[in-house]
Amino acid sequence: MATKTNSEIVREGLWTNNPALVQVLGLCPLLAVTSTVVNAIGLGLATLMVLMGSNLAVSLIRNFVSESVRLPAFVMIIASFVTCAELLMQAFTYELYQILGIFIPLIVTNCAILGRADAFASKNGPVPALLDGVMMGLGFLAVLIVLGAMRELIGQGTLFTDMDLLLGPIAADWGMRPLENYPDMLFMVLPPGAFVGLGLLIALKNSIDNQLKERRSAKVTEPVASGSKRVRVTGQVS
Numbered sequence: 001m002a003t004k005t006n007s008e009i010v011r012e013g014l015w016t017n018n019p020a021l022v023q024v025l026g027l028c029p030l031l032a033v034t035s036t037v038v039n040a041i042g043l044g045l046a047t048l049m050v051l052m053g054s055n056l057a058v059s060l061i062r063n064f065v066s067e068s069v070r071l072p073a074f075v076m077i078i079a080s081f082v083t084c085a086e087l088l089m090q091a092f093t094y095e096l097y098q099i100l101g102i103f104i105p106l107i108v109t110n111c112a113i114l115g116r117a118d119a120f121a122s123k124n125g126p127v128p129a130l131l132d133g134v135m136m137g138l139g140f141l142a143v144l145i146v147l148g149a150m151r152e153l154i155g156q157g158t159l160f161t162d163m164d165l166l167l168g169p170i171a172a173d174w175g176m177r178p179l180e181n182y183p184d185m186l187f188m189v190l191p192p193g194a195f196v197g198l199g200l201l202i203a204l205k206n207s208i209d210n211q212l213k214e215r216r217s218a219k220v221t222e223p224v225a226s227g228s229k230r231v232r233v234t235g236q237v238s
Contacts, residue, residue: 009132010131013134014139015205018143020139021139021143026140033100034147037145038160040148048140050081051116055117057081059129085104116132151194156184163175
């Protein structure tokens with residue numbers, strides 16, 4: 001397998017192979033808890049921590065685990081880091097932990113985490129594996145935040161409410177209401193609104209990719225066309 005450069009790992013995690021928009025993995029927690037920004041950030045940070053830790057640990061033990069117990073070992077590693085994330089949230093952000101509920105333990109079953117452990121971390125060294133975990137986690141976190149902001153704004157007309165649940169009293173006044181007298185749109189707060197919001201984000205990404213592809217194609221064909229024109233003019237002169 002060809003070794004990927006750091007820039008390729010960064011680009012794949014954040015855009016070209018984003019776990020939420022391209023791989024479409026981890027949809028259960030992604031759609032369930034993104035009714036507000038603070039919920040999205042809480043789940044995203046927990047997932048990022050687990051991805052970083054599990055990728056690094058899997059990479060370190062990859063040469064010492066036999067093929068027959070490879071996947072069970074990966075699941076045990078992931079479960080250990082999920083337990084650590086769960087205990088940290090209980091200690092420092094207990095109210096947010098209660099809101100997220102079962103979706104923190106369910107990180108163990110997130111296919112994006114097990115997929116990266118099996119597809120990348122088990123085949124690469126610790127540094128690329130850690131970088132891959134960071135970038136995939138940040139890509140997943142970014143989608144969570146954007147989707148959470150979209151659903152909170154359209155559904156409730158607010159942004160960054162209850163941020164003190166994650167950041168403490170310093171963020172108590174961060175909540176905003178950009179639209180006064182906004183009639184709440186219950187549809188966006190409920191699960192169907194999450195499906196629609198994610199579909200719009202995927203469609204937006206595909207549209208941007210298509211535009212970038214067309215621009216690259218135009219840049220490639222333009223010099224070829226101008227070069228053939230010069231050849232024809234030279235032939236006429238001679």
